[in-house]
Amino acid sequence: xxxxxxxxxxxxxxxxxxxxxxxxxxxxxxxxxxxxxxxxxxxxxxxxxxxxxxxxxxxxxxxxxxxxxxxxxxxxxxxxxxxxxxxxxxxxxxxxxxxxxxxxxxxxxxxxxxxxxxxxxxxxxxxxxxxxxxxxxxxxxxxxxxxxxxxxxxxxxxxxxxxxxxxxxxxxxxxxx
Numbered sequence: 497x498x499x500x501x502x503x504x505x506x507x508x509x510x511x512x513x514x515x516x517x518x519x520x521x522x523x524x525x526x527x528x529x530x531x532x533x534x535x536x537x538x539x540x541x542x543x544x545x546x547x548x549x550x551x552x553x554x555x556x557x558x559x560x561x562x563x564x565x566x567x568x569x570x571x572x573x574x575x576x577x578x579x580x581x582x583x584x585x586x587x588x589x590x591x592x593x594x595x596x597x598x599x600x601x602x603x604x605x606x607x608x609x610x611x612x613x614x615x616x617x618x619x620x621x622x623x624x625x626x627x628x629x630x631x632x633x634x635x636x637x638x639x640x641x642x643x644x645x646x647x648x649x650x651x652x653x654x655x656x657x658x659x660x661x662x663x664x665x666x667x668x669x670x671x672x673x
Contacts, residue, residue: 501627505566508618512563512579515586519556523549526590533589555582566622576622583619587612 519526527548534548545551559582565575591612593605630638 501569501625505569505572505622508615508622509563509567509575509579511615512559512582513567516556516559516563516582519552520560523552523556526552530585530589533585537585555586558582572627573623573625576619580616580619580623583612583616587616 530552531548534551538544538546538548538551545554558578562575562578562582564570566572566579587609591605591609593602593609596602596605
């Protein structure tokens, strides 16, 4: 694994581990801010908890677990996707700069919104990073090409061997027994 991955993944994951731990420990701190985003989602998705506090805890737990997985390089691509999925509602709930009346507060919230958007971009890049190993899609295509090439070689060798074999069979058929 490259030095950039060894250093970069924990750096990217650190914010999610710290923020996730805070959400798990004290969900009541962000529940009022999260409620307008969580309630419409929980009404549509039955698998999510009904109470905002529980949804915040769940979101935090996913951030901690996936952040640790990303930081340690254990299944980093799915971990990056999981953290990215938790970042969207977190950003929409916590940094609604368009609703701020105070210009200073609006500016601060916009900076945090854009920071989260940047982290989302980094997570998407991490989710696409194969670690210099070919992706499963490439491996599948490469295997299919290899099988097709082998099939063509077999077909050619069968055709090349069939003509002389047929000729030998005709000659043998004409020989007395």
